[in-house]
Amino acid sequence: MSFNDKTLAQVLKNRQTNLSQHLADSFQIAKDHEWVRQDVDLIALSYWLQGVFIGHILLDVTNQVEYDERWSEIAFKALQPFLVVD
Numbered sequence: 001m002s003f004n005d006k007t008l009a010q011v012l013k014n015r016q017t018n019l020s021q022h023l024a025d026s027f028q029i030a031k032d033h034e035w036v037r038q039d040v041d042l043i044a045l046s047y048w049l050q051g052v053f054i055g056h057i058l059l060d061v062t063n064q065v066e067y068d069e070r071w072s073e074i075a076f077k078a079l080q081p082f083l084v085v086d
Contacts, residue, residue, distance in 0.1 A: 020046045040082050052078070 002009040024042035031038065036045075052075055059067055 020050070023049070034084050036082055037084055045082060049079075 002012050020043060023046040027036060027040075027042045027045055030036045031040070031042065036042075056071060056075075059065075059071055
């Protein structure tokens, strides 16, 4: 619908941008505690992580619970490079 409604498109853009910034601000706390690498762009991480959540929705919608554990393993492996490891 937003392709045909420029007002709706702007509202969605603003909401998404605000949500992504809020998530990045939350990640800043982790970065300040040195749990997230200092060279990680937190806005980019925010968008990437939201995409991961959307990916999990596909499992929820299809009710393929047999993939939950393996999906979680892959998601954690993908997230690890962003984290500081002692």
